[in-house]
């Protein structure tokens with residue numbers, strides 16, 4: 460299939476482009492490089508040794524999107540492009556609502572015009588809010604604490620309404636848990652700008668000596684060791700989940716958790732990183748981070764049953780691959 464991958468130069472999408480090409484699909488990338496570099500596309504090409512068509516465009520731009528749909532016989536769209544920094548979304552909600560919602564509308568409009576009936580959307584476990592774990596796809600979504608989370612919940616609703624009105628339109632909404640790690644080649648990975656907000660990139664930068672120590676946000680949560688529990692998933696497993704979702708897509712709207720189903724505490728992740736890489740990670744326990752929840756992990760059984768997909772790579776592989784990329788990566 461010819462697959463339009465929006466945000467294709469980004470962290471999760473670049474790994475998905477590799478998985479798509481390895482599964483025999485052609486990839487067309489649309490990215491405005493607002494949070495990525497063209498080097499990641501070179502990385503994808505080096506890994507797969509295949510060609511990629513790249514459009515440097517903003518996917519909120521209707522005309523630019525139209526040109527791609529008219530130039531290619533597109534079979535499906537995987538819509539990753541989005542802004543994702545929680546704190547920035549609180550400071551600048553309009554930018555987040557505009558970018559993340561308008562992009563979804565522009566792309567679905569083009570799909571309708573050109574008769575493209577496969578659409579896969581990057582959602583987030585954040586839409587579950589503080590529900591009871593494990594999170595199941597059928598749960599009533601709870602309000603998130605930030606505009607970013609709301610853009611995901613709203614995009615899900617928009618896609619659901621469009622699919623309900625157009626029975627041929629097939630949508631797969633993928634709710635990611637906590638993607639970490641990198642391709643084992645070390646050629647593509649996560650490159651956050653500035654000081655990372657997320658745990659694994661912060662840990663790898665402490666390991667590199669760029670940051671002095673990890674600030675652990677609270678150790679008084681009702682969890683095994685008091686630190687927050689998350690469902691970390693290797694980004695290559697996540698990428699393979701997209702290929703499974705694409706190849707098993709049927710009419711209607713389908714929602715899948717893409718996680719491992721296993722919770723890991725902050726302390727456990729730090730220990731696993733130390734064990735995998737033989738590097739000590741100094742840390743200090745500080746106040747809880749506002750908006751954090753204690754527990755977040757998936758019930759991952761639906762994706763297994765319906766897509767035949769499960770995450771295979773363990774925490775040690777996640778830590779090893781994250782460090783391999785960070786170690787070799789030059790800013």
Ligand code: NAD
Nearest residue numbers: 466469470471490491492493494495517518540541581583
């Ligand atoms: P990323 O920032 O690495 O990738 C997003 C890509 O989209 C970037 O290359 C950016 O340049 C591009 N982009 C943004 N707005 C655009 C626009 N208007 N037009 C064209 N390109 C645009 O982020 P990521 O971590 O790979 O996330 C990919 C998707 O998955 C996002 O939608 C994100 O919200 C979602 N998601 C990420 C996580 C996570 O932990 N990383 C968790 C849940 C959901």
Ligand code: UD1
Nearest residue numbers: 545583585656657658661674675676687688689725750751
């Ligand atoms: C964050 C976002 C969430 C988003 C997800 C994936 C917030 C409040 N939530 O979630 O909406 O979907 O990223 O992008 O930002 N931690 C530390 N020290 C750090 C960083 C994190 O102790 O320097 C802890 C956190 O308290 C948490 C765990 O590590 O318990 C994971 O944090 P993080 O990687 O930021 O992911 P989420 O909190 O799940």
